[in-house]
Amino acid sequence: MKAKNRDQSLSDSRELDGSYDQLTVPPWGLHRCFWLKCLLGYWMDCHELPKECPSGVVNEENFKTIYSQFFPQGDSSMYAHFLFEAFDTNKNGSVSFEDFVFGLSIILRGTINDRLNWAFNLYDLNKDGCITKEEMLDIMRSIYDMMGKYTYPTMQDDAPREHVESFFQKMDRNKDGVVTIEEFIESCKKDENIMQSMQLFDNVI
């Protein structure tokens, strides 16, 4: 009975928003390219960067503001924080235009390995080289918060935890409780859905 309800809620959420299918995989499906384009457009507008020599920087608050505009129905601040950390590669609290373009170029035009490395780095919150269930749960919760769980009344409270469990079933190949970059890349490459969602970018840009 419980399982049936869960199936029902999953299919309901898929009808509402196909991006839920992509929640357990690297975030390409969730993002497609829309936020990348929007973010870039917004940033250029806001900062009026000269095209030849862009030198503006964006801080975490800017990321949060931008995200809150695209996901007004939810609370995107945590997810924006995680993304900011992934873009802020030298950890100085700001993302320069060059950092941003470098990150984008990996996401949009990098090799499969480059893109998977980038996604792994996003999920590996403390950047110690492996993804724990706690880290993945933080990410999943932030995504659910961003999408706005109250918009989807059929969504179960434990849905983020279930996504984490299925992520680990797929990715933690030696079952030691953490996902390493090797496990992550190998598992993603064997998963048709993930590979397909990553190729979405190749067609839109």
Ligand code: CA
């Ligand atoms: Ca970690």
Ligand code: CA
């Ligand atoms: Ca493992």
